Amino acid sequence: MKAGPSQEEIRQHNLGALLRHVHLGGPTSRADLATRMGLNRSTILALVNDLTAAGLVREELPQVTGRAGRPSLVVRPVATRAHVLALDVGVERLTAALIGLGGVFLDRRECAWSPERPQDPAEVADILAEYADDVLSAAPAGGSCVGVAVAVRGIVRHPDGLVSLTPNMGWKDVDLAAELSGRLHLDVPVPVLVANEANLGALAEHRRGGGRGSQNLIYLHGEIGIGAGIVVDGELLRGGRGYAGEIGHITVNPHRGRPCGCGAHGCLEAEAGERALLEAAGRDPRVTGAGAVRAVVTAADLGDVTARAALHRVGDWLGIGIGTLANLFNPDLIVFGGTLRDVYLGSAAQVRSRVNTSALFACREHLRLRVSELGGDAILIGAAELAFSELLARPLETLSPHAEEGAPIPRGSRRGQLAVNPLPLEPADHGNDPGHGPGVRAGLGLDR
């Protein structure tokens, strides 16, 4: 039999909930927070005071309202007080970004990364750690780095974060978290979380992009391959070992299909990925990437019949894959990210037509197909959201090892009601996880 939550647990929960509200929703008045969280005004005041004392939020007059009358103060997240490192091992580039509370990009470094290069994990970790050092050393004074997350184009094992396979880089069973932890120079070590890029894209779109308000969405990411992050009833679908969502490797064309990087034939990404598009358009399939894909879409728009036929063909395969997703998961939204953004806009008629003829009417009737609102930054934004999980679950506890850098952390519990759970995709509860120490790799997929 489990006892109810203690006052302190309730307070931590409410502090986290309030911080999440302003982190995701931006500046909000105390009255609105009270309404949205289902708490009374005095509880909100106490929570705001605690978070203000920790430096995580600030109360101030709203910027331009356009409305007359006396504006009320808003609670604003302080981007310079707590930040995270969001790292991305992309196909075309390596990126390190410093992202502050509220989702503010504070700084970033990146370099082009050719798919032809030797893809040694240690070399990748060296570069990312160097960029991380750069952005951390230029971080705002008084700020604390409270999390690190890295996105990979591959499948990542739950719960230990091992990169099991990256088909296009040839990594097998790589402990990227350990590679990075050993190279990062953080004042207070934090776990390095590793996650699949499409899962992070789904998280980003769900929290900050076109998927706000949708509890059943699928994010499709194109970048040579095709990955999916599947959110069902507000939660990311993880599967037994963390590998769910490998839409790129469902077989769509078993008999005469093109060979796939995974070793099979006729996988969706073999038929509808960048290489298939480029080859069908009569271009060099080795020169992949956003520029090459956009060139095909532009050529088609200008009347190039080969480019049009290539988009038509790829759109058809995509529609088959999406029809399958619609039948299986009945999402209300599918978001196209990475190079699939351009591919979709250039082949939407074909994609929709195929979905409309292959998925059950009931499964597709309310399905919206949309391009990513966050564009090229979706993956980094998702990585930042994952890295902020701890802070948003237990703000003061997470910040306390960093206390000397900023304001003192207030202590003491208060009586209070339990806040209404503000948003889906709550971060993991690592509270009693003995393995969750500094420097330990953790968090698979979107570890909850």
Add this chain to the structure above:
Amino acid sequence: MTRTPILELRGIDKSFGAVQVLHDVALSAYAGEVTALVGDNGAGKSTLVKCIGGIHPIDAGDYLFEGRPVQVHSPRDAAELGVEIVYQDLALCDNLDIVQNMFLGREKRRGAFLDDSTMEEMAAATLKGLSVRTVKSLRQKVSSLSGGQRQTVAIAKAVLWNSKLVILDEPTAALGVAQTAQVLELVRRLADNGLAVVLISHNMNDVFAVSDRIAALYLGRMAAQVTTSDVTHAQVVELITSGRSGDLGLTTTANGAAA
């Protein structure tokens, strides 16, 4: 479950002299949705839009707005209802800047005189609300803007005036791929913000990418209004080129008069 359309037209006829351009046309547009209006050149799309906008008087038919029958005899009548139209032959003043264009001819509506900085603030807030980041200065002359930016300003103007229905006549016709993508995103955002949007386009990828419904005009008759989740590209092309596709469309050919 039936929703009241923001705009509902029934039995619209329109002739220019002896030439009847619109025959018994029906069209509905719903809040939160993009309705694509498609049809061959000369099918009557622009004429229909000008009837909605009060530029051309209709000869017969019902014009319902939010379920109520209304009389629209002038562009001013349409604007009063909350109808904003971005015409094919774009109506922005080249020699005025962005803010001036967005407020052109509207000052009276607000009652009191609006000062420059308030207007600039409102224009900036509107563009920001639409996530428009491509325009550098609001004091830039419209003549210095690209085609995509001009469309953006024209669309933003519609939002500034709290329109309920926005109609865009071929907004992407002259644009490249990247600018088209931006305008389509903006079109989608208008609908997601709760407006009813009618988009005229010849590009089937654009139509399928952003629309919720498709209305196909054929030789001045509404061949069919369908939901985008229920038709194929081939069906829409058939509706456009022959007025029918299988069970969809006009029951007799246009030459046979009855629709």
